[in-house]
Amino acid sequence: MSRRVNLPALVSFIVVIAVFEIAVRLQWIPEFLFPAPSTVLNTLLENPGGFATAFFETLRGSMVGLLLSIVFGTTLAVLFSLSDFLRKSVLPFAVFFQTVPIIAIAPLLVIYFGFGMPTVIAAAFIVSIFPIIANTLLGLEGVSKGEQELFKLYGATATQRLWKLQFPTAYASIYAGLKVSIGLAIIGAIAGEFVAGGGLGAMIDSARTQQRIDIVFAALGLLSIMGLACIYLLKILHRSLQKIRPYGMNLKD
């Protein structure tokens, strides 16, 4: 795996920014629809403290939501893998979290949890839990027949099977689920902040009412950075772990 900067992505990013900068300056695109990248940067630099506070608020809400998803999602996946009855009776309801648009239930969350962080966390949790359940379950059940028989022959207990066989086998699926859920947790947190206030979500909502499109774009830029940074951190963790043990050997980033 290369640790060098992804050059094609960097070049295309610079080209797109330059094209927009030129297009806005030459008034090919009206500035009220799309601000020049330099304007967005100026907006960020005018109020760095405000943006930083909002950034870390959203980050906190989404990461706490994600953490809860990991804890509850993994626990549910383990229970589903152990009991067919439980899976058949509960899993269809877990699908609810995947299919219902978060923006439609966010107002309900405000009623239940009030304004502020609890609603944001709940929204991030609801949106990010399903990929964790689905991928962990898929991984836990992905153990080959031969490996199952090997453990059976040596009289392994259910706990030994879970920790020494199923979880290590499920690593690649769990990693894939986490990658999806990170992005979803941020989306959920923003949707929560639209209705419950706080963070970059509230900033975007307030800027929208004031027609401050530069603030909206600055916040969107920060959200992209947040998502990329989180995924990059996950990749670093994965690579560090792989140096110790070849978990999920065939994974491609």
Place this chain on the structure above:
Amino acid sequence: MPAVLELQKIQKKFKDREVLKSANLELQEGEFLCILGPSGCGKSTLLRLMAGLESPTQGSITWKVEKNFAFVFQEAQLLAWRNVLENTRLPLELQKKLPLEEQNRKALAALEKVQLKGFQNHFPHELSGGMKMRVSIARALSSSPRVLFMDEPFSALDEVTRFSLQKQLRDLCEKEKLSVVFVTHSTYEAAFLADRILLMNTQGGEFILNEKIHYQQAREDELRVSSQYQDTIARVSLKMREAFV
């Protein structure tokens, strides 16, 4: 030689398909028994029944000594995230009867028996097919079994590796005084390894040949070009042709 294991009137059905009709078998102590037969004849099913991986529809399986066996699968079945030592000590780790140091000591001794000393820190993806199979055999040996069940363990390997492993296995089993049930579809393999060959019919699990194999020569590579070995192969092959063609 006293019997280690006895199978009487074993019937095995998978839904409506009767794989074994009424199989009888006795494994002697220290014996290397090869069960030979074409694909789908039920020889692997018979082995899995002996190991308790399947239950017979009818009939009885009686252990005449303490039930103490290990199983070697067709594929090495090594866990990719565990190194060679950790894979080898897996049975001991799962049985939790020995402290970790003792588990490691036994695993290292088993690795030495299959000539893999020095490879204990390698991971499976760093090993060749033959080495993986040797780790799989070492894993089986780590729990000090008296009986070894082997299900076509060398079928996926190239000829040079296969010949070398056959010789190593035969030496090891003689040295450790292991009783072995070895399933194969290769007459050449069975003729080299076996003290006794059981040839299975295409259906029903009936044995159409039960022959003791004895060579004047040792089971070394030279045996493969000896007339006695060639005669054994010819005899078993002829019986196979008569039965299956």
